[in-house]
Amino acid sequence: MSNLTHLDDNGAARMVDVSDKEVTHRQAIASSYISMKAETLNQVIQQGIKKGDVLSVARIAGIQAAKRCSDLIPLCHPLQLSSVVVDFDIDEKNLKINIRCQCKLAGRTGVEMEALTGASIAALTIYDMCKALEKGMIIGETKLVMKSGGKSGQWEQ
Numbered sequence: 001m002s003n004l005t006h007l008d009d010n011g012a013a014r015m016v017d018v019s020d021k022e023v024t025h026r027q028a029i030a031s032s033y034i035s036m037k038a039e040t041l042n043q044v045i046q047q048g049i050k051k052g053d054v055l056s057v058a059r060i061a062g063i064q065a066a067k068r069c070s071d072l073i074p075l076c077h078p079l080q081l082s083s084v085v086v087d088f089d090i091d092e093k094n095l096k097i098n099i100r101c102q103c104k105l106a107g108r109t110g111v112e113m114e115a116l117t118g119a120s121i122a123a124l125t126i127y128d129m130c131k132a133l134e135k136g137m138i139i140g141e142t143k144l145v146m147k148s149g150g151k152s153g154q155w156e157q
Contacts, residue, residue, distance in 0.1 A: 006075050015075050021108040026149030028103050030115035032123045032142040035096045040134045044097070044126075045090060051129045055088050058099075058129070062086035062122030066103050066114040076113050081105050084114070086122050099123055100145075112147050 008014045036044075044054045051057070063084045070078040083104040088097055101118035103111040123139045130137060146156045 013075065015077065016109075018077065018108040021151075023106055023108055024149045025106050026104070026110050026147075028110060028112040028115040028147040029145040030101050030112070030119040030143065031145050032099045032119040032139065033091075033096045034099070034123045034126050034137055034139050035094070036130065036137040037134055038095055040130050040137070041090070041092065041095055041097070043133060044130065045092075049129055050132065054126055054129045055097075058088070058122040058125040059086045061125040062099070062101055062118040065121030066101060066111075066118035069114045069117045072117060073113055077109050079105055079107060079109065079111060079114060081111065081114065084118060086118055088122075097126060099126075110147060110150055112144050116142060116144060 005016050006013060043049050047053050063086055065072070066084045067081060070076040081103055083102070085102045087100045087102075089100070090097055099119050099122045101115045101122065103114040103118065105111055120142050123142070127137050127139060143157065146154075148154045
């Protein structure tokens with residue numbers, strides 16, 4: 001079991017000790033999307049959803065989720081993020097809202113989980129705010145797009 005970083009020698013779950021790792025600039029970008037009917041997407045664009053400005057609320061939710069990632073994912077380290085940016089690209093042709101979450105910090109561990117959490121929660125928030133209009137929306141393809149920093153360096157999909 002010694003080659004599994006989140007298990008101790010007895011097989012018990014543990015948080016990895018990163019105190020000896022070098023502090024480096026780290027960044028991660030994750031994406032997700034939510035697809036919906038044209039009528040629902042149009043209401044989002046026109047800010048006609050009764051609950052309010054969908055994308056503004058989803059942006060705040062994504063940022064908040066990235067900041068609280070360690071409260072949601074049991075073995076994640078609490079991180080002092082220096083930046084969280086959540087952006088949306090409305091794809092009217094394909095009836096989707098593409099979500100992008102970028103997280104940065106100078107630290108000893110990566111920010112991939114924070115970016116993935118931010119993108120996921122932004123998508124869930126859009127669903128929550130639009131579900132009165134449409135229950136069949138689809139949240140899809142949440143993925144890591146890029147990460148940099150640390151011992152493993154740069155990675156891009």
